Amino acid sequence: MKILIFACKWCGLIGADGAGKKRIQLPPEFRVIAVECAALVEPDAVIRAFASGMTGVAVLGCHLGGCRFNDANHAAIKRLELLKTLLDATGIGGKRLLISFGTAHEGYQYAEVVKTFFEELKTMPSTVAWTASL
Amino acid sequence: MSGIAVFLCRCFGEVNRVIDLDSLQKKAERNNDVVSSAVCESLCLADDIEKTASRIRESGAEKVVIGGCSHLARGGAVVDALVERGIKRSAIGLVDLREACAWIHKDHPEGATEKAWDLISMEIAGLHHRRASDDVTVSVCPEAMIVGAGPAGLSAARTLAQMGFKVHLVERGSNPGGMLNLISHVYPSDEKASEKIKTFVDEVDKNSLINFYPKAKINSITGFAGNFNVQVSSSAGEQRLRVGAVILASGARVWLPHGLYRYGKLKNVITQMELERQFIKGPREVKAAVFIQCVGARNHERPYCATMCCPSSLKNAVRIKEENPDARVFILHRDIMTPGSVLEAYYRNALAKGVQFIRFEETNPPEMLGNERVEGVEVIDSVSGMKRKLECDLVVLSTPLIPNDDNVKLAHMLGLQVDRYGFFSEIYPLHPLETRMDGVFICGSARWPVSSDNAMVQGEGAAAKAAALLGSKAVSALSLSRVPGEKFGHAAVNAEKCTGCGNCVAVCPFAACRLQKMGRKSISRINKLRCKACGNCVSVCPNGTVQLPEQDYRAVAAMIKQAFGEESAL
Missing domain, CATH: 3.30.70.3270 (Alpha-Beta Plaits)
Known part of the structure; x- marks a missing residue:
């Protein structure tokens, strides 16, 4: 299991910090890249992550209307939802990209999002076969 | 490739209880880019920061990776302390090994150590490509534009002019005064609205620092904090203004209750503003009056309370009672909103004067009686559950303030945000008069419906905020961060x-x-x-x-x- 999380500095990362402070136990197979805003997550970067063998990619941003950059996360969510359909078309599966806005700004919420994503990815077919052939 | 120094923090055992920091240090030493590495007890203590800074200087490393606690805990303070000691912010990478690794993976020490090394090598790899944005510094034009000459705009203009700043006061109508020109008296002081606004209007006429643009329309606003370029067409023709700050005091407008309570169809069913207009002309003869509150407010479409309708109804109910001592005056309300000691006393005064209050439910609104002119109101008193028939010859509907239509256009030009109703959004919760765009301030009903008193207070506050910008000689791009912390x-x-x-x-x-x-x-x-x-x-x-x-x-x-x-x- 390899999960990459792009966490917005103002929501996801604060949630990650809160989860740490509450000592909520999580599986260690995920890595977090902090971004200033979820809008900075390029669709290319998500595709690159899947190409490097990630099982899942998550983008955590602030809730719609609560972005520090006016409506930057509205644009981000549209872009990433579109990317999901692209991932479906390529066979990677849109469900491997978790887009979560406004659900990860508290420690327990963040932990819940990460845990559920782990559980969901476990039910999906393994990516080992096709990433090994690359 | 520049050298990197890696510092790992034990945090008094909090981190190395789970993560094997010594093995991480060995791995770091094997990395070609790392010129120096160390494990410290606690990086956030003052002498350890001193030691770290001198080690970085000695090793000749250009970039630093710190593995410790999160930015929100002490990590941010460590970075700040290193920046103070002459290391560039863009050359410091902070890896969160405590909150994001040690504390959440206690049960998997091996996985945690693996993850810690991956996080450190990610930061090392990322640091290679990190550069700092070049800063620019631009001088500030010490003039301000105020949009709207209502109570908020006028008090902001007066405050700024008193501080010695030149003010361009742009007004949609032809006279200063805003909504105070349309009403007879103001609550809670019960003084004449025209008298209340007079000192401010006189200031506009007399003070040479205030330029007034009547019948103005803003065509475009470009630029940034300290240097906005505005195109205004007013009765004096098209003009280009260069201003350092923009204060939005464009106010709001009254919602008209078309389709509710047979407004516009029955004679003598009027809005609060129409009653005010009649009061400006002189006393009004009334036998019995019914005020209905929360018309089109606190409902599904507009769930907000416009705050100024309850005190306005109290003011006008008392006035009718004073002018016609035999008249019966009812206020049908869903809740009387009179916060604060002054307004609460205002409510008690109305009670003492004999104004009757009847509470109704949102689901059971009062009904109008009569064919051509209103003859009475039927209402179910929610306290007793009884249906009451009130005979009257005047029904006054209290409607809320709603945002101006051009708010969205202005917000788009300035890069601001409007809330879901269309009022300008402030930076919630710590900067109530500022917006996400530096150099743009909001006050009065453009921000949220307020009374004239509050609008004037907010105007002064916005002027003070603008003065802090206008008084500085220059602004640098990296200092303009409307979010907490460094841009x-x-x-x-x-x-x-x-x-x-x-x-x-x-x-x-x-x-x-x-x-x-x-x-x-x-x-x-x-x-x-x-x-x-x-x-x-x-x-x-x-x-x-x-x-x-x-x-x-x-x-x-x-x-x-x-x-x-x-x-x-x-």
Whole structure:
């Protein structure tokens, strides 16, 4: 299991910090890249992550209307939802990209999002076969 | 490739209880880029920071990776302390080994150690590509434009002029005064609205620092904090203004209750504003009056309380009672909103004067009786549950204030946000008079419905905030951060690669990007002082022309490559 999380500095990362402070136990197979805003997550970067063998990619941003950059996360969510359909078309599966806005700004919420994503990815077919052939 | 120094913090055992820091240090030493590495007891203590800084200097490392606690805990303070000691902020990478690793993976020490090393190598890889945005400093034009000459705008103009700043007061109508020109008396002082506004209007006439533009329309606003360029067409013709700050005091308008309570169909069913207009002409003869509160407010469509309708009804009910001592006056309400000691006393005064209050439920609104002119109101008293028939010859509907239609247009020009109703959004909760765009301030009912008293207070506050900007000689791009803490950076365009597609112009939430003709092609130009580094333009750029130097695509790609050890990379 390899999960990459792009966490917005103002929501996801604060949630990650809160989860740490509450000592909520999580599986260690995920890595977090902090971004200033979820809008900075390029669709290319998500595709690159899947190409490097990630099982899942998550983008955590602030809730719609609560972005520090006016409506930057509205644009981000549209872009990433579109990317999901692209991932479906390529066979990677849109469900491997978790887009979560406004659900990860508290420690327990963040932990819940990460845990559920782990559980969901476990039910999906393994990516080992096709990433090994690359 | 520049050398990197790696410092790992034990945090008094909090980190190394789970993560094997010594093995991490050995791995770091084997890395070709790392010139120095150390494990410390606690990096956040003053002498350890001193030691760390001198070690960095001795080793000749240009960049530093710190493995410790999160930015929110003590990590941010450690970075700040190192910046104070002469290390560039863009050269410091902070890896969260405590909150994001040790504390949440206590049960998996091996996995945690593996993850810790991956996080450190990600940061090392990312640091190679991290650069600092170049700062620009621009002088501030010490003049302000105030949009709207209502109570808020007038008090802001007066305050700024008293401080010695030149003020351009732009007004949609032909006279200053705003909504106070339309009403007879103001609550809670019960003084005449025209008298209350007189000192301010006189100030506009007398003070040479205040330029008044009647019948004005704002055609465009470009620029940034300290240097806004505004095109205004007023009765004096088209003008270009250069101002340092913009104060939005454009107010709000009254909602008209068409279709409710047979308004417009029955005679003598009027709104509060129409009653005010009749009061300006003189006393009004009334036998029995019924005021209905929360008409079109606190419902599904407009769930907010407009705050000024209850006191206005109290004011006018008492006035009717004083002018016609035999008249019966009812206020049908859903709740009487009179917060604060002054307004509560105002409510008690109305009770003492004999105004009767009847509470009704939102689901059972009062009904109008009569054919051509109103003859009575039927209401179910929610306290007793009884149906009551009130005979009357006047029904006054209290309607809320709603945002102006051009708020959205103004917000778009300035890169602001409006809330879901259309009022301008403040920076919630700590900066109530400021907006996300530096140099733009809001006050009065443009921000939220307020009474004239509160609008004047807010106007003074916004003027004080604007004065802090106008009084400074110059602003630098990196100091303009409307979010807490240091500004991350600003996007930069590679002029050679830009194809001028305009994607960035379309998505920028702050209207910081624009296309500029350069010979035969047009290229995108990003205003460093308007840019807030959200990265929207970066994500939509088709060929990676726009980049945030602090975290460009190469840095993210390098970090992804290292995310699960080198072997996972292609």
